[in-house]
Amino acid sequence: MRPSLLDPVFAPVSALPGIGPRTAANLATLLGVDGDREPHVADLLFHLPGGVIDRRLRPGIARAPEGAIVTLEVRVDRHQAPPRSSRAPYRIYAHDETGEIAFVFFHAHTAWLEKTLPVGADLIVSGRVEWFNGRPQMIHPDHIVAVEEADSLPLVEPVYPLTQGLSGKTLQKAMAEALSRIPELPEWLDGNLMTREGWPTFSEALKAMHRPDEEHVAQTGGGEGNETSPARSRLSYDEFLANQLALALVRRSMRQTRGIARVFDGRLKRRILEALPYSLTQGQAAAVAEIEQDLAAPTRMLRLLQGDVGAGKTVVALLAVAAVVEAGAQAGIMAPTEILARQHFASLAPFCEAAGIRMEILTGRDGARKRREARAALEAGEIDLVVGTHALFQGDVAFRNLGLVVVDEQHRFGVHQRLTLAAKGQGVDMLVMTATPIPRTLVLTYFGDMDVSRLAEKPAGRQPIKTVTVPLERMEDVVERLRAALDQGKKAYWVCPLVEESEKSDLAAAEERHAMLVQVLGPRIALVHGRQSSDEKAAAMAAFRDGPAGLLVATTVIEVGVDVPDASIIVIEHAERFGLSQLHQLRGRVGRGSEASTCLLLYKSPVGETARARLSIMRETDDGFRIAEEDLRLRGEGEILGTRQSGSPGFRIADAATQADLLEVARDDARLILETDPQLCGPRGPALRLLLYLFGRDEAIRLLRAG
CATH class of the missing domain: 3.40.50.300 (P-loop containing nucleotide triphosphate hydrolases)
Structure with a gap:
């Protein structure tokens, strides 16, 4: 159960004044909330401004620079409404001691304008000035307030990414209401770290991001580069820490579920190596040795095999399968598409035949009878290795003794699916392969619960x-x-x-x-x-x-x-x-x-x-790892790993590409926390549980309970 302390921020956004069903639906689109769930207040709070508008420039009308956002104190002189059939705009003229300006409105409501800018009124108006034929004008001012209400004008205003059907004013209003609902939360960060970095508390950091002040503009230059502000760094670190803590808990849970120390002597491996038309590269041989060591240990294997295009990952996977089959268990290879599943089947067939490994393929294209027979053979233990697509493994396919699952193209497959799959047998070992070389920071982010083997060189005979x-x-x-x-x-x-x-x-x-x-x-x-x-x-x-x-x-x-x-x-x-x-x-x-x-x-x-x-x-x-680093620099992490699935971080605040140093610190912090307080019951424990909830890592809390 989520602690009641967090109820105000996990309330639906429709609980905020002025948010009806349509606005809530637009917010769901803007905030990227999946499925039927209505966004929470927390989703809104984590939607940070992309920049700020500085309204402190008050040069007077005559000295207002072209294209600049200025704030002017003026007296309204006259209204000039367009002729009825004309498409010309409505103009309102005003002056200060330096000169005259026209406020320009298209498709205007006359009654509203007469009420908002009455002739003779002293007003403060803020917006962008343009000079046209030597005369200043301001089209649709951003703010119009009476002089006596000057305090209500925001001098430094956040600018948010928006979506169709949602105005900046509506979002600002909702955000102000959301900020008032942040509860007083206990501190989950280490005091020494906060002092060293000069970080504010969590709620102070959120408020500083949404209500930037003059100091914030001075720090960030007023643009979008607020990644380095103490408030932004603090929130990014919180998100990294929640992510790394969750991954560490998943890793521990996988490790604690007792593995099986597999016993094999390498006879099937020798037959496969004899049948191969080339010898293994150094990288392949090292990866096979690491995998065999994992399989022989009494803890479960959870390993990521990273290899560039054509680095020979499939052969490494087959040798892992050989060891498990020799130890008396079954193995499955999961591919993301049917084309790839059939291809794995075709390319592995001669080697499986040479080694005496009984292999079958299961795809959606097979007829009902063939599928029924294959499943019965799997359950009876008459098949050693089955190749198929992800969907088939997640259904009611049963194994007699599943020992190893090889997941191809990991980035289409999240942490939750890994946990589901592991439940298909006792102490199932898992090898995950990806042909998209992933920069080190992203390996930490997405696969922090895994050991990593990396194939860097291409097999002999490959042409440039x-x-x-x-x-x-x-x-x-x-x-x-x-x-x-x-x-x-x-x-x-x-x-x-x-x-x-x-x-x-x-x-x-x-x-x-x-x-x-x-x-x-x-x-x-x-x-x-x-x-x-x-x-x-x-x-x-x-x-x-x-x-x-x-x-x-x-x-x-x-x-x-x-x-x-x-x-x-x-x-x-x-x-x-x-x-x-x-x-x-x-x-x-x-x-x-x-x-x-x-x-x-x-x-x-x-x-x-x-x-x-x-x-x-x-x-x-053609070095995939160098290409991946460049890709991260040019595009950011979300796109590199393809479709975001549940279990992938999908950071809302943090950025693994530009804040890799914070990610490293969070990883070490998470490891230390679990070493000293494995059940999160110590002094920082309850606060850390709140952190996991806030950043949507509920899965990890369920693992804590189970453990």
């Missing part, structure tokens, strides 16, 4: 990929170059642009490009996109891999895991629309065979600064 950028105006040259390559029997991909509006547009782009290429290059072209049925996708992939098609036109469905070693050319259209990690993933579809490969990045000029930086990094390097 030459990357070239080409403007779209030269598309004809690219098509002619493709024709020559296809005539020589080479295989190529053509990836269609990411269209932001909808999946349908992506599909239209792919179908259009396919039709154009068929017209120019003939019928040797296959098409794959997300709206096809599984059978259509499989037929297109087979035609490209084994059959008559030399060119595969595709949307980004091929981003993850499509493996056709003969393919040596990839064309990515409108490359400027893709993120770095995605470009790197797509480029990794070639260079898998013995032939030198080429990646052509087609871009529409002129390109923006960020897109230009991305394209030049792609030309310079």
